[in-house]
Amino acid sequence: xxxxxxxxxxxxxxxxQSQLRRTLKCGAIGGGTVVxxxxxxxxxQFMERxxxxxxLSLAHAAFIGITLTVGALIAIRSPKLSPAARIFQGFLxxxxxxxxxxxxxxxxxTFDIRNMFVSLSxxxxxxxxxxxxPYTACAVTIIVGGVLGLIGxxxxxxxxxxxxxxxxxxxxxxxxxxxxxxxxxAMQYETVDxxxxxxxxxxxxTLTGAITMFVLGFVLSLFWVMRGKQVMANHRAKSHAxxxxxxxxxxxxxxxxxxxxxxxxxxxxxxxxxxxGLYVLMGMGLNLEVGLAGLxxxxxxxxxxxxxxxIALFTADNEHLILLIDRPLTWWEALPLxxxxxxxxGLAFGIPVLKVRGDYLAVATMGLGEIIRVxxxxxxxxxxxxxxxxxxxxxxxxxxxxxxxxxxxxFYLTLISSIIAAYFAWALENxxxxxxxxxxxxxxxxxxxxxxxxxxVKLLAYGLGAWFAGxxxxxxxxxxxxxxxHSFQLLISINILALIIVGGIGSLPGVVVGALMLIGxxxxxxxxxxxxxLAYGFVLIVMMRVKPLGLWPSAVRKRELAAAxxxxxxxxxxxxxxx
Amino acid sequence: MAILEVxxxxxxxxxxxxxxxxxxxxxxxxxxxxxxxxxxxxxTTLNSISGILAPRQGTVKVFGEDVRQIMxxxxxxxxxIQVPEGRRIFSxxxxxxxxxxxxxxxxxxxxxxxxxxxxxxxxxxxxERINQIAGTLSGGEQQMLAIGRALMSNPKILLLDEPSMGxxxxxVDQVFExxxxxxKTGVTILLVEQNAYVALQIAHYGYVLESGQxxxxxxxxxxxxxxxxxxxxxx
Numbered sequence: 023x024x025x026x027x028x029x030x031x032x033x034x035x036x037x038x039q040s041q042l043r044r045t046l047k048c049g050a051i052g053g054g055t056v057v058x059x060x061x062x063x064x065x066x067q068f069m070e071r072x073x074x075x076x077x078l079s080l081a082h083a084a085f086i087g088i089t090l091t092v093g094a095l096i097a098i099r100s101p102k103l104s105p106a107a108r109i110f111q112g113f114l115x116x117x118x119x120x121x122x123x124x125x126x127x128x129x130x131x132t133f134d135i136r137n138m139f140v141s142l143s144x145x146x147x148x149x150x151x152x153x154x155x156p157y158t159a160c161a162v163t164i165i166v167g168g169v170l171g172l173i174g175x176x177x178x179x180x181x182x183x184x185x186x187x188x189x190x191x192x193x194x195x196x197x198x199x200x201x202x203x204x205x206x207x208a209m210q211y212e213t214v215d216x217x218x219x220x221x222x223x224x225x226x227x228t229l230t231g232a233i234t235m236f237v238l239g240f241v242l243s244l245f246w247v248m249r250g251k252q253v254m255a256n257h258r259a260k261s262h263a264x265x266x267x268x269x270x271x272x273x274x275x276x277x278x279x280x281x282x283x284x285x286x287x288x289x290x291x292x293x294x295x296x297x298x299g300l301y302v303l304m305g306m307g308l309n310l311e312v313g314l315a316g317l318x319x320x321x322x323x324x325x326x327x328x329x330x331x332x333i334a335l336f337t338a339d340n341e342h343l344i345l346l347i348d349r350p351l352t353w354w355e356a357l358p359l360x361x362x363x364x365x366x367x368g369l370a371f372g373i374p375v376l377k378v379r380g381d382y383l384a385v386a387t388m389g390l391g392e393i394i395r396v397x398x399x400x401x402x403x404x405x406x407x408x409x410x411x412x413x414x415x416x417x418x419x420x421x422x423x424x425x426x427x428x429x430x431x432x433f434y435l436t437l438i439s440s441i442i443a444a445y446f447a448w449a450l451e452n453x454x455x456x457x458x459x460x461x462x463x464x465x466x467x468x469x470x471x472x473x474x475x476x477x478x479v480k481l482l483a484y485g486l487g488a489w490f491a492g493x494x495x496x497x498x499x500x501x502x503x504x505x506x507x508h509s510f511q512l513l514i515s516i517n518i519l520a521l522i523i524v525g526g527i528g529s530l531p532g533v534v535v536g537a538l539m540l541i542g543x544x545x546x547x548x549x550x551x552x553x554x555x556l557a558y559g560f561v562l563i564v565m566m567r568v569k570p571l572g573l574w575p576s577a578v579r580k581r582e583l584a585a586a587x588x589x590x591x592x593x594x595x596x597x598x599x600x601x
Numbered sequence: 602m603a604i605l606e607v608x609x610x611x612x613x614x615x616x617x618x619x620x621x622x623x624x625x626x627x628x629x630x631x632x633x634x635x636x637x638x639x640x641x642x643x644x645t646t647l648n649s650i651s652g653i654l655a656p657r658q659g660t661v662k663v664f665g666e667d668v669r670q671i672m673x674x675x676x677x678x679x680x681x682i683q684v685p686e687g688r689r690i691f692s693x694x695x696x697x698x699x700x701x702x703x704x705x706x707x708x709x710x711x712x713x714x715x716x717x718x719x720x721x722x723x724x725x726x727x728x729e730r731i732n733q734i735a736g737t738l739s740g741g742e743q744q745m746l747a748i749g750r751a752l753m754s755n756p757k758i759l760l761l762d763e764p765s766m767g768x769x770x771x772x773v774d775q776v777f778e779x780x781x782x783x784x785k786t787g788v789t790i791l792l793v794e795q796n797a798y799v800a801l802q803i804a805h806y807g808y809v810l811e812s813g814q815x816x817x818x819x820x821x822x823x824x825x826x827x828x829x830x831x832x833x834x835x836x
Contacts, residue, residue, distance in 0.1 A: 476674065
């Protein structure tokens with residue numbers, strides 16, 4: 023598949039660089055990032071957001087964090103220098119970064135380039151120059167940059183017992199500050215009021231709170247650095263049975279905490295986790311197609327839409343209602359219909375693309391997905407499907423006399439569905455059908471030559487994959503209460519594909535991790551508006567560079583990596599012998 | 602008795618005619634070989650038998666049934682299996698998984714276990730590497746795996762496409778010995794080879810292909826001694 027080629031074409035080469043070049047390069051990375059943040063307008067947003075109230079804004083934190091990182095980076099990249107020289111290199115790198123920012127300050131002070139770069143406002147200039155005149159500001163920026171780079175390199179050079187706790191402490195304080203608002207939302211109970219007031223005001227984290235968090239992170243991490251090995255050794259010394267019971271106990275605690283979390287944390291988290299759950303469902307479905315059967319599908323959203331529209335058509339009390347019996351169906355009665363409709367849609371979808379392979383398949387399925395959306399939007403189908411007006415008044419599901427109307431209730435519905443679906447996905451993966459999918463993923467022709475019915479097996483991959491998406495769509499319909507064609511954009515298909523790649527293609531736990539990462543995190547960062555997608559894109563690029571197999575790769579993929587490394591080592595050994 | 606009958610088939614790739622009326626029979630329990638140079642039409646003939654290609658004219662019959670009436674994947678349960686050119690093992694799966702893929706059409710687990718044992722006995726090298734990723738095997742081991750995988754389907758007719766390709770001479774001998782062993786267990790073998798000499802050494806009967814036509818046929822022993830063959834293929 024094309025992804026693998028992209029992931030594997032990168033070869034690391036150690037080319038000896040001069041120290042000056044290395045320093046300039048690291049400085050340019052830091053300075054360039056900082057300037058880019060300014061130009062894109064992120065800093066404008068960040069500077070209004072306190073990490074520590076009235077003391078440190080997110081913009082400051084970003085500058086500090088980036089400079090510290092490049093300081094540490096040069097220390098890592100200059101292994102041949104003495105420690106003191108490395109720390110000095112950190113100073114230089116910080117200064118280079120500062121120079122970049124200074125140039126930006128000078129340009130902003132001298133010219134008005136707001137026509138081109140809207141974000142470079144006088145306010146930003148004020149922020150960057152701390153109220154000094156531009157030249158002083160430049161000098162200050164460069165010196166502060168140097169000092170920060172030096173600190174970064176020094177942290178990197180310090181012994182692990184100091185470095186790890188320090189980083190953990192800083193990160194703890196930072197993340198608590200970043201998510202201050204959400205954490206406060208989750209802490210709306212009288213019993214925790216004193217803690218909340220100690221740590222936060224509605225503006226952000228208090229200084230005392232930040233220090234407490236830093237110390238907490240520092241101490242915990244210090245404990246782990248000093249005693250962790252012994253704790254683990256003690257753990258390993260125990261019998262297998264007791265090790266396993268400890269492990270299960272920890273799992274149980276984690277599961278209970280996870281189950282209780284949305285109930286305790288409130289609707290917002292419930293909503294976010296529910297959305298994650300929907301994407302997990304769809305991810306598992308697409309994973310059958312892409313991960314197991316190797317059928318690249320960019321039209322997956324069509325199945326999601328089919329599920330949602332089926333629910334709406336049979337349950338929603340509006341003029342498009344289809345009456346099967348004398349009353350509208352309940353959600354539970356319509357659910358099997360929705361899943362069946364999606365399954366049929368999957369089969370219908372598969373037929374025209376049966377003979378299309380690889381990259382061409384991605385394009386063909388993308389076209390199919392768009393056709394579905396356009397048909398729903400069209401005047402032709404609007405008497406049936408409501409056109410762009412959508413379908414409104416979809417009732418919530420009831421269990422007896424209890425209406426599932428809160429996002430938290432729906433989250434639990436999603437969770438249970440996901441668990442059932444995950445079981446199915448797991449069973450399918452290990453079935454004869456799963457083996458057939460694996461075979462055609464590896465080599466379609468040979469699969470056929472071994473007696474696999476390509477047509478059936480491929481159609482089943484589409485149909486069963488679609489079944490998962492139909493379930494997700496059915497929940498989605500009641501979550502929103504009304505559905506519109508524009509809720510089913512191509513972007514959803516792409517998101518699902520991205521999350522299974524980031525999680526690790528073909529891996530079930532990977533789907534969950536990928537969904538939390540790519541769907542959950544952006545939702546939590548909603549206050550940054552469209553900018554969060556910048557982070558999203560950035561994460562995707564970094565992920566594919568650093569972990570091309572995904573966050574939680576499947577066993578097969580891990581083996582491949584090991585095999586490749588082994589083969590390489592063997593090659594080195596033989597070439598070494600020849601030399 | 603002929604269990605595989607190829608009757609006057611003409612195969613085209615687009616407008617290009619690849620086979621000009623090929624006719625031959627394969628008798629039960631024999632090793633039959635098709636030899637010829639690159640592009641003579643050997644693989645095309647094999648692919649027409651296994652249903653991957655459809656001849657424009659002529660028929661191919663296995664056990665008296667026209668293969669065009671059989672879906673390609675249904676040939677396997679009937680006992681016809683092809684070991685494709687270039688081995689084409691599932692290189693990202695383990696040796697064991699590859700073998701179990703070969704038994705895809707066989708639902709009887711006990712029987713599969715016995716079959717697997719038989720294959721591993723025939724190729725002890727595979728047993729040593731049973732949990733290794735197939736892609737990391739050597740060329741010869743991969744060829745053994747490809748043949749072993751095919752045997753897992755319980756074939757009556759084994760179609761082998763260039764098993765000697767890319768193998769060191771010593772491995773070629775090993776692989777061809779195994780082919781003879783397989784034949785002795787009652788499996789009919791149609792062997793397509795460029796390496797005419799080794800093919801004719803183990804075969805009972807041979808056909809020589811040139812530009813999509815059979816130009817010569819005969820007992821393997823007589824073909825080996827044939828002057829023309831010696832000149833053209835054996836050097």
